[in-house]
Amino acid sequence: MEPGHTEVTEAQPIHRPGDCRVVGTVLARVGDKWSILVVMTLTDGPRRFNELKRIIGGISQRMLTFTLRGLERDGLVSRTVTPTIPPRVDYELTELGRSLQVPVQALGSWAFANLPTIQAARTRFDAGAEPDAA
Amino acid sequence: MEPGHTEVTEAQPIHRPGDCRVVGTVLARVGDKWSILVVMTLTDGPRRFNELKRIIGGISQRMLTFTLRGLERDGLVSRTVTPTIPPRVDYELTELGRSLQVPVQALGSWAFANLPTIQAARTRFDAGAEPDAA
DNA sequence: CGGAATCCTATGCGATACTG
């Protein structure tokens, strides 16, 4: 399977909302290296391929292609081709894509708020685990 | 770097709350294959190693170890050793770990609510992309 | 029981080159 094509389909025991595996399912979709960056970058409106590439920075065209494909496949992003020469392709968040931003932003806020705590815990842990590495 | 040891430290331009890269940062932490499952499994209280392994199902002891280590390192999970023979080790969510569940649950709810939509979009996309595969 | 160490494969993903 190509990167960006995550399987959401699950034969696992999913019963109540917020169940572990459903969460893992979205996470597998959005938790890859680039999807969120793309989704967030599309917040301000439609963007063209190379525009996205430039703004995001550090993403290869290969991964941008795969990521956009995956998002498009899941209905989070729409792709509009204007067959001029050279061709012009615009990517835009769908309604579903925009709705995803809400919980993602929440996670982002949590991250932002707790980053110091996490880093502190990490430093403490690493100090205790490798006292010889002084 | 071992699995489960994600780098949260970032030299990237992080400015406003909910910024792309901060989100990516948490996602890199909890977005791996198992972390969320472990965190969610610990909701009901402390669990022992093999208990977690059994409940989660499908996880190798290697990955459970790495995942727990990573979560412990970030202060999301606490590890309590009872040096009996055989030894007993209990894992429990910390306050930070429990606070993480809130945004994660939100994401889970979104997933649960939109799974049908996503699957429909996916089916439609796959049908259009490979019309020859009939 | 809980975990560490080693092995091995599948995949992620960047770099590069080519096409319409």
Next chain:
DNA sequence: CAGTATCGCATAGGATTCCG
């Protein structure tokens, strides 16, 4: 410009075995 195709390395992560 917006891809696609091929290569190649680095990592994730499962299976297995050994240890306290």
